[in-house]
Amino acid sequence: MASPKISTEAAALRRKIIGVKIRHARSRAGLGVTEVGDALGVPATVITEIELGQRHVSLPQLEAMSLIFNVPVNYFWSEGAIKETAVEFPVREAMAIRQRIIGVLLRQARTEAGRTEHDLANVLGVSAGAISDYEFGRAPIPLQELEALADYFNLPLSYFIDEGITPHLNGHHDPTLNEIADFSQLPKDVREFLSNPANLLYVNIAMKLSELSADTLRSLAEGLLEVTY
Incomplete structure (x- = not known):
């Protein structure tokens, strides 16, 4: 590598x-x-x-x-x-959450590649403490450094990008009868939440989180607790 x-x-x-x-x-x-x-x-x-x-x-x-x-x-x-x-x-909320998720994804990529924080620090020419700050979302990682680490792990930059943060720009999808029927069975407050385009961010984050491993989710939760308390 x-x-x-x-x-x-x-x-x-x-x-x-x-x-x-x-x-x-x-x-x-x-x-x-x-x-x-x-x-x-x-x-x-x-x-x-x-x-x-x-x-x-x-x-x-x-x-x-x-x-x-x-x-x-x-x-x-x-x-x-x-x-x-x-x-x-909700721009600021989106940035804060995305910074945390990018950190979790970075740590997941590093762990799966069997690399240490010092290995990444040597790649970027920064301290191991800076890598820790990136992974726990305590500091934003500059785009150039994120691109370098994506190359280092042989990952596309899209691994870190949240493509679902905005509505689809290419065309409109008309719901099928089955989709409408399924949606109508949801509780009213849930339907209202999902019907608000501004809440797409939170729905997408939930979908992203559902794909992460239990260990990764635990690390993300620990990182969020550091900010909350």
């Missing part, structure tokens, strides 16, 4: 390219850096630094920006048509 360190020049160039795309999407959405910063819970100066390529951006931050700017999350690293959506989402 290869373990190349991230090139400083390549990382800087990557930050600048992503920053330009973020600034373009923000301008297209007619939003100021202060508005975006307020939505993400960070100062406007942080958004400016990200757009200038002077600061790392994390995947949860990019996912949140994709919601705010109404663009697909893969817009930030690929070209494609931008389609609009008009649904409001």
Whole structure:
């Protein structure tokens, strides 16, 4: 398994390219850096630094920006048509939960590969403590570092990406009679919850969690308790 360190020049160039795309999407959405910063819970100066390529951006931050700017999350690293959506989402809550889940997925990938925190630290050129912070969701992992670890584990970046955080943009699915019948059997409060597009995030998270192992779920629960108490 290869373990190349991230090139400083390549990382800087990557930050600048992503920053330009973020600034373009923000301008297209007619939003100021202060508005975006307020939505993400960070100062406007942080958004400016990200757009200038002077600061790392994390995947949860990019996912949140994709919601705010109404663009697909893969817009930030690929070209494609931008389609609009008009649904409001709990941005900060989404980022916090996604940061935790990405950490759990990272730890799961590391454990399955038989690697230690020190191994990952050597790959990224950071401390083992930083890896621990990433895995427990205590700190956001910069996108470039997440990409490097995905390559290290021979995993696609999509392993970490929550494609279901936004509604489907390609077409509309008409429910079948059986699906309507099944839905009508659910309790009223559940039907109301599922009928609200803004709650898609929580439904998708539940689906993601159902695919994780018991040990991974236990680790995620322990990490969440650290924040709660």
